[in-house]
Amino acid sequence: MSPSVPLQEMIRAIRSARTQCEERGVIQRECAAIRAQFRQADNGGRSHNLAKLLYVHMLGYPAHFGQMECVRMIASPRYSEKRVGYLGAMMLLDEKQDASLLITNSIKNDLSHSNQYVQSLALCTLACMGSAEMCRDLAPEIDRLLRASNSYIKKKAALCAVHIVRKVHELGELFAPAARSLLAEKNHGVLHGAVVLITELCERNPETLERFRKTVPDLVQIMKGLVISGYSPEHDVAGVSDPFLQVRILRLLRILGRNNEAASDAMNDLLAQVATNTDSTKTVGNAVLYETVLTVLDIKSESGLRVLAVNILGRFLLNNDRNIRYIAMTSLQRIVGTDHNAVQRHRGTIVDCLKDQDASVKRRALELSLALVSATNIRSMMKELLLFLSSCPLELRSQAASGIFNAAERYAPSQRWHIDTILHVLTTAGGDVRDETVPNLIQLITNTSELHCYTVHKLYRALLSDISQQSLVQVACWCIGEYGDLLLRGECQETEPVQVTEDDVLDALETVLQSHMSAPATRGFALTATMKLSTRITDNVDRIRSIVSIYGSCIDVELQQRAVEYNALFKKYDHMRAAVLERMPVIEKNSPGHTNGESTREAVKEVQPAKVKQAETLLPQQPANQVCDLLDLLGGSEEPLQSNPAVGSTVPVLPISTSSTAGGDLLDLLGGLEPTPLTPAPTVTVYEKSGVTLTLSREKQSDSGLTVTLTASNSTDSDISSFTLQAAVPKVNLKMRIRISYTSQGSAFQDTVQVDSFPEH
């Protein structure tokens, strides 16, 4: 009696349970009964119980107590019990369980059983859950079965061998000769298994791949047989003769022909034949065609064939069947790197697929569109992509946004377009962009100084309409803080001016500060922006003062700290306020992944900023001969000197150095709130005379370079003008000769100093 009848009764009982609770009760009772039965030594209905247990397992209830029973059933001589036992082993056991070791012996015995169906059960189980040890043990047995058995067993043994090779790579060598001889079989099932095995062996081991290249003619022969031969009813699926085998062979040919001229030549004819003869009205025909196209594009095929292949893909793209379109886009994705122009021709269709209802098709179209963006089509593509972004499904949004950013960064035709695009993305999908977007955007804005006015106007308008997109709000606050004066001035070439009063601006910032939608980071931005405005506006400084002092008792510790420090800036250090809150410098372009510029400059004693700026401009104007004089002075050094002076030393043009974290980390500046400069690196005073001091500090030694910062300061009461600095260094030893010249109180000074040793880090 088949195990089905008691099983069916149990299933009926479970199905008649009306609630989940009732079902659990029924199952618990059944499991208890099964457990009791397992404990009994020998009874006729063992297979029923295991079948019941497997059903219960499928519904999700624990079934581990059946593992030992599986082992016992497998060892039973009766076929019905073996069958259920092996099924149970495949469902309940895996190599991590101890019980799986116990079935190794049974499998070994069953592999040489007289009944082929018992052998097949053993092979199946080994292929499903064979551990590495089991595979090693039984590999010779499998090899024997590969050579000398009937076709039913051979095909199963072939797939079992694949599993063994996956588990224990070294055994691939063992199966290679048997695999080779299997190619001569007529039975399609065996051929299929053999091709899968050879594919696996070739993918694992390049030497095996070399050896199997010799089989290309045989494979071509088999394929020809399948394609040309007349109607063969047993293998026919909708008019195509054994499409599954054809697909497998094509895949193997692809692997064998890759990067190999000779093999590719041997298959050219065949591929052309398959491509033209296969009927593409049914799915199976399309499966074969698709595989052919992939093979043609992957091997070194002749150009005519490649053109044919891309045309077939183009036809697929226009097919009504969505599956075919999806498949076409997947394969175009694979070749967009190599055959870019060919794929570009289909750009229109691909962009249309962005509007398809199907989410899978949309996903493929998005990836492909992003890959097709180039400098020539950037404007039109971006329009489509932005349209897509506004209506795309949620799971694709962040991918689309970051793709758009990358494309914009690489191919932006103009700065203004770039900024517009980023703002557009932030307004539509601001919640899904990555975190680096904010500092990147701020960096971009700072670097386009001519567009500051335009940018701040646009951002202000965006801020007024919607304060829920955090990234947008953060950037907007930062810009308003930095360029608030431009906003208030009201005029702007690029966009319509809008009359903005100081109160409006402060209102906007306060709304952000108080809104429950603002994240803590955003509120930090807003507070700092408000503070910066205190130097940019004239009338409402008191209002700013009051805002800042209110937040001095805010619950958020970060905000409170900022507010307290800003308060101090108002009260005790008002004289420094203007300098501290000055415009940010142009931020250096950092490599992706660094959201912070590393701080490279130290804070400096108060120096008249305007005067020192001049020195920078004067430096390149020095005539060459003076430079050479300086180099001669270095005498005594063996190596040739660099012709360009002034390596690595800079006169800091800013009174305050900042870390270039956009986000207003003025906190770093205010350090300990002392006027004395922070000197993180050891410094050495190299020159001190008549009030002019030069100090050198050495920082950030990397593998290839070293940053030395030279600071010049003036401690006299009078101004210094026309400050010029020249420095020369030899290539190897770290020495420096510095010449300075300046004008003070009407008289010119000049001096030279040599630095032989640098401060150790």
Add this chain to the structure above:
Amino acid sequence: MIKAILIFNNHGKPRLIRFYQYFAEDMQQQIIRETFHLVSKRDDNVCNFLEGGSLIGGSDYKLIYRHYATLYFVFCVDSSESELGILDLIQVFVETLDKCFENVCELDLIFHMDRVHYILQEVVMGGMVLETNMNEIVAQVEVQNRMEKSEGGLSAAPARAVSAVKNMNLPEIPRNINIGDINIKVPSLSPF
């Protein structure tokens, strides 16, 4: 490689689950739920390929599914399998079930879960496609079922006796035997 084969109905109840990679039981149920969630959202005229299941394998895996009446047949495969080929394989599997069960319906899958597993074992083995010829598969399954029936053992005896007698070809029993004037009425026995 095929990572898993799932059959569930329109409400998400599993009818057959086969994983070719080890997952703990609760993980298996979670995967079924997630897959059902993804597949049931799909319209009827969209393509049969789905990406985006995170539990069952990540970026290289996609779900290929077909919806037949009340059942979803879902194969979770990686990039080494031809997508259109798997779509056809699902068709072959369903046609095989139809042949083995005679107009298969969901109830057949529910009550004969073990038989469905044995049929599947002839089609896919160890995550790899084994046989795609429907007739071959059906023939092998028949032989194995006969083998199982033939060694029914003691408990099978009554059932076998009943079926044996049913199939017995009894000649027609005459109701009245007329030999001249003697009329012997044969008692009517209830038919076997």
